[in-house]
Amino acid sequence: MSKQDQADTAAATYRKIQEKVDAKESADRDDGRSRSGAMQAGARHYPEPPLPRQHQAKPGSEEDLDPAPMYDAPFYKGSGKLEGKVAIVTGADSGIGRSVAVLFAREGADVAVVYLNEDEDAETTRLAVNDEGRKCILLSGDIADAAFCKTAAARTVEELGGLDVLVNNAAFQEHVDDFEDLDEAHFDRTMKTNLYGMYHMSKASVPHMKPGSAIVNTGSVTGLLGNKDLLDYSTTKGGIHAFTRSLATHLVPKGIRVNAVAPGPVWTPLNPADKSARDITKFGADTPMKRPAQPEEIAPAFVFLASPQCSSYITGEVLPIIGGYAGG
Secondary structure, three states: OOHHHHHHHHHHHHHHHHHHHHHHHHHHHHOOOOOOOOOOOOOOOOOOOOOOOOOOOOOOOOOOOOOOOOOOOOOOOOOOOOOOOEEEEEOOOOHHHHHHHHHHHHOOOEEEEEEOOOHHHHHHHHHHHHHOOOOEEEEEOOOOOHHHHHHHHHHHHHHHOOOOEEEEOOOOOOOOOOHHHOOHHHHHHHHHHHHHHHHHHHHHHHHHOOOOOEEEEEOOHHHHHOOOOOHHHHHHHHHHHHHHHHHHHHHHHHOOEEEEEEEOOEOOOOOOOOOOHHHHOOOOOOOOOOOOEOHHHHHHHHHHHHOHHHHOOOOOOEEEEOOOOOOO
């Protein structure tokens, strides 16, 4: 057989393989089956795009979010991983923070919920923590204020008897379509909440912590990959990752571990309070799993990094939970 005949035979083989795949895809479409459906690999089914159109005024309300975020993790069984511990969780009125507070309580911790002014959401978190059989106090204020952070840490120690875990989770996020629209007041607010707030809470908490304590920061996939519409937010999240690694090394002599979780898109009030009603319908659709995470899918990572039973040899790490790697 000539080289040309060999090439023609190979090309015919290529086409036969292609035709088989094309026929299968056509049959799937004819049956109404989609090959782009969201991945469901959890203990229960999670909402998929398209999501309902909605937009919220900042700071956003979990009570008004549709569908309601799934935070209570009914299939998660506690096993005393944080028994007798006391934790502060900032931004725990809703979203990831609320789910973290609930799972911390299920693992045996009392929780101080630090939040801005979303009183109804915070009360829901308090009741959920109480339902787990643990104590919960609510501390309303702005973490960009160093004095408030110092008071929050002191009140936690006074009212709950100590401070073993700090979760720096609260954040401000607001997109801009054009760089020229990112004014100094906007940039400053993002820096003050996301970076200064973490710094103030950490500085206020560390003096109360003993060896075996832990700090867990909420980073973001935007701090790993960037985001063209969230320049300031992405900058702060990258800073959180660097702060995590640096503070971890600094606190090794004190026996305090510092790590971060870097989530991808998560269904919380943060996003409808940022994105337009049109854009929120496809939130999370561009991840390999083709849907946003629910808070209860992220919170167990915080338990893992907070518990000395699970992660005593882990410090200075950033754990991405982004719904799959989207690289080519």
